[in-house]
Amino acid sequence: MQPITAEIVSRTIIKRPADSHKGNYGRVMLIGGNQNFGGAIIMAATAATYSGAGLVTVATDPSNFTSLHARLPEAMVIDYHQTDTLLNMLTGMDVIIIGPGLGTDTIADQLLTAVIAATHAPQRLVIDGSALTLLAQQPRSLPATDIVVTPHQMEWQRLSGIAIKDQTPTANHDAQKRLGVTAVVKAHRTTIYTDERVWFNPGGTPAMATGGMGDTLAGMIGGFVGQFDDFTAAILSAVYLHSAIADDLAATRYVVLPHQISTRIPTYMHRFSQIERPS
Numbered sequence: 285m286q287p288i289t290a291e292i293v294s295r296t297i298i299k300r301p302a303d304s305h306k307g308n309y310g311r312v313m314l315i316g317g318n319q320n321f322g323g324a325i326i327m328a329a330t331a332a333t334y335s336g337a338g339l340v341t342v343a344t345d346p347s348n349f350t351s352l353h354a355r356l357p358e359a360m361v362i363d364y365h366q367t368d369t370l371l372n373m374l375t376g377m378d379v380i381i382i383g384p385g386l387g388t389d390t391i392a393d394q395l396l397t398a399v400i401a402a403t404h405a406p407q408r409l410v411i412d413g414s415a416l417t418l419l420a421q422q423p424r425s426l427p428a429t430d431i432v433v434t435p436h437q438m439e440w441q442r443l444s445g446i447a448i449k450d451q452t453p454t455a456n457h458d459a460q461k462r463l464g465v466t467a468v469v470k471a472h473r474t475t476i477y478t479d480e481r482v483w484f485n486p487g488g489t490p491a492m493a494t495g496g497m498g499d500t501l502a503g504m505i506g507g508f509v510g511q512f513d514d515f516t517a518a519i520l521s522a523v524y525l526h527s528a529i530a531d532d533l534a535a536t537r538y539v540v541l542p543h544q545i546s547t548r549i550p551t552y553m554h555r556f557s558q559i560e561r562p563s
């Protein structure tokens with residue numbers, strides 16, 4: 285196992301070319317947020333936007349439109365029941381994040397099936413939260429493109445079949461290879477599995493044990509993979525920064541809330557982009 289290092293992050297988050305525009309930094313669609321879990325998709329969309337995603341569209345239940353706009357006017361919205369419109373828009377997206385607050389009812393299940401079938405390379409797919417539970421209940425063949433799953437230990441148990449107590453790096457890596465996607469297994473010390481390697485995140489604090497913390501990470505990962513070409517490095521950088529920001533906040537706070545992390549992402553990205561590293 286290798287630790288994610290600050291060097292990886294500073295090599296990944298580079299200064300933006302002056303001659304660039306929002307179309308260069310990722311069109312990201314987030315799909316989730318049912319009538320009960322609107323907060324999850326709002327937190328994920330907030331994190332994606334603060335992570336630098338060029339254009340953010342949220343496909344969600346219409347009951348979330350007003351609160352989303354009040355928190356995040358930068359985001360566009362679409363009713364996720366309008367499947368034809370959604371799938372049409374999906375073709376123009378660089379990154380699709382599905383699952384935060386999606387729920388596991390029939391509508392959610394059908395939506396996941398439709399989105400997986402419509403996603404094609406070079407689009408990048410982030411599967412989180414309820415979408416992982418649905419995938420565990422009914423496996424579907426995934427498109428041949430960059431895909432990352434972001435389960436916590438219970439979701440990983442459902443998806444991989446490995447009981448939490450048996451989730452060793454070796455067992456997890458075998459399961460990741462079977463699934464054929466990058467896996468971010470979230471815990472106190474999050475581990476990341478690619479075909480080649482196992483990484484661990486050196487940061488993280490129990491001050492992060494708040495609902496929405498993983499939704500925020502999913503949004504960060506989506507924002508980063510939409511901007512930075514190296515898929516693995518973008519994921520590792522998001523995982524590292526998410527907990528590095530939390531660790532700094534936890535130096536003086538008992539609890540860290542997800543939105544407190546999101547609002548600080550641009551400052552941390554700026555800091556890492558200023559560090560010159562030999563390539």
Ligand SMILES: NC(=O)C1=CN([C@@H]2O[C@H](COP(=O)(O)OP(=O)(O)OC[C@H]3O[C@@H](n4cnc5c(N)ncnc54)[C@H](O)[C@@H]3O)[C@@H](O)[C@H]2O)[C@@H](O)CC1
Nearest residue numbers: 321322323324383384385386413414436437438471495496
């Ligand atoms: N404000 C909101 O709208 C929120 C919505 N959420 C959404 O709710 C849906 C269900 O997700 P949940 O994760 O709550 O429910 P799950 O039922 O998938 O998992 C939670 C269960 O897993 C257990 N568990 C074991 N190890 C764990 C670990 N390392 N980390 C976290 N939990 C662990 C917990 O104790 C709990 O019993 C998802 O779509 C999620 O995005 C949650 O993110 C909470 C906040």
Ligand SMILES: Nc1ncnc2c1ncn2[C@@H]1O[C@H](COP(=O)(O)OP(=O)(O)O)[C@@H](O)[C@H]1O
Nearest residue numbers: 436470471472488489490493495496497498499
């Ligand atoms: N004790 C802890 N130490 C380090 N990180 C933690 C701790 N508790 C939670 N986290 C982090 O918070 C996030 C929680 O994700 P998740 O359970 O999916 O949250 P949610 O679905 O409520 O948004 C993960 O990134 C996890 O690593």
Ligand SMILES: [Mg+2]
Nearest residue numbers: 413436498499
């Ligand atoms: Mg989660």
